[in-house]
Amino acid sequence: MVSEFMLQQTPVARVLPVWSVWMERWPTPSALAADEPGEAVRAWGRLGYPRRAQRLHAAATVIVAEHGGQVPASLDALRALPGVGEYTAAAIASFGYGQRHLVLDTNVRRVLARIEDGCEFPPTHLTQGERDRRQVWVPDDPAQAAAWAVASMELGALVCTARTPACPSCPVRESCAWFAAGRPAHEGPPRRGQTYAGTDRQCRGVLLGVVRDAAGPVPEEAVLAAWTSDPAQATRALEGLLADGLLRKGAQATVTL
DNA sequence: CACTCGTGGAA
DNA sequence: TTTCCAAGAGT
Known part of the structure; x- marks a missing residue:
């Protein structure tokens, strides 16, 4: 867990x-x-x-x-x-x-998208329809199903990877629709596109890092000083961290984990 | 459904 | 250097 x-x-x-x-x-x-x-x-x-x-x-x-x-x-x-x-x-x-379940993570989604659908990558969002179609892959026997879950995930993590899949050494390449089709490139718009620099997420990470790496309570002022490019953003991020309970207010205008 | 939420290593 | 992305969850 x-x-x-x-x-x-x-x-x-x-x-x-x-x-x-x-x-x-x-x-x-x-x-x-x-x-x-x-x-x-x-x-x-x-x-x-x-x-x-x-x-x-x-x-x-x-x-x-x-x-x-x-x-x-x-x-x-x-x-x-x-x-x-x-x-x-x-x-x-x-x-x-050791129970029988469909363990559908990003690795298994990619593996089955290639083997069954002949697509390089699965859709951006997981739907119930995709889940239903993958469910039939799960072996009936619970122990076999659990082993299949580990195996399919490992296949995706180590062989059928996102960037440069090792098709020549893939144990199931002969039954893979994507391989058979000549490994066609992904169609459609770019799958992702998120900039990180300057985001609230980065700001929160910087502020939390200051407190995490400190031995004890840190003055609020010192936390905010870790993000100088946009003071208002720092203030907002700190409020967010407090609201989320990732940081707590301590004595004398300090914050702690 | 779309959006937010960290981080760092490899291509 | 920039981009991509890694065993998702909650709102």
């Missing part, structure tokens, strides 16, 4: 070291729940999207309060936990409990 949270939009290589330290410190949901949410945010380091740390801590609290400290096995119970969406719930139930 911890690794699934950390891997939401963050590469494996960057997650590994943080995950090791985290699991050493908080081996169980109750251990995490007993500590401060701010400590979870601090231990999150620079993995990005620190709200995931906050939600993981909140999920641990719910697990202790409602599930006896054990990560629930049912999809519905998992889905009800903060920070657990369709993918993460299916991943935990499948990888952790």
Whole structure:
């Protein structure tokens, strides 16, 4: 569950070291729940999207309060936990409990888009229709389904990659529609296009980083001073971080995690 | 459905 | 140097 949270939009290589330290410190949901949410945010380091740390801590609290400290096995119970969406719930139930679910992450979506649809990339947004069409790929036997979930994801992560897929060494290239079609390039508009420099997101990251890397409470003034290009934006970002509970007001105009 | 929310490494 | 993008979730 911890690794699934950390891997939401963050590469494996960057997650590994943080995950090791985290699991050493908080081996169980109750251990995490007993500590401060701010400590979870601090231990999150620079993995990005620190709200995931906050939600993981909140999920641990719910697990202790409602599930006896054990990560629930049912999809519905998992889905009800903060920070657990369709993918993460299916991943935990499948990888952790050997259940039969469609674990449809970005890797598997790409793999099946190529194999079945002959398209280089899946649509931008996941629809129920796509989900229905992929569901039939899941083996009937739960253990086989769980193994298939891991395998299809690994195939996408290591072989059938987004940029330069290793088709020559792909074990299923003979049954891949995209390969058979000569690997046609993606049609349509660019799939993404988000600038990051100068955004509120970057600003929030800078401000939170100041507090995260400090030993104790940081003067509000010092936090805002970390973003000089647009003071109004800094003020707005700080308010947002406080509203989100990622930062808290301390004594004497200071802020803490 | 569209938008927001971090970060850093590889192409 | 700029762009792309990595095991998504919540509003």
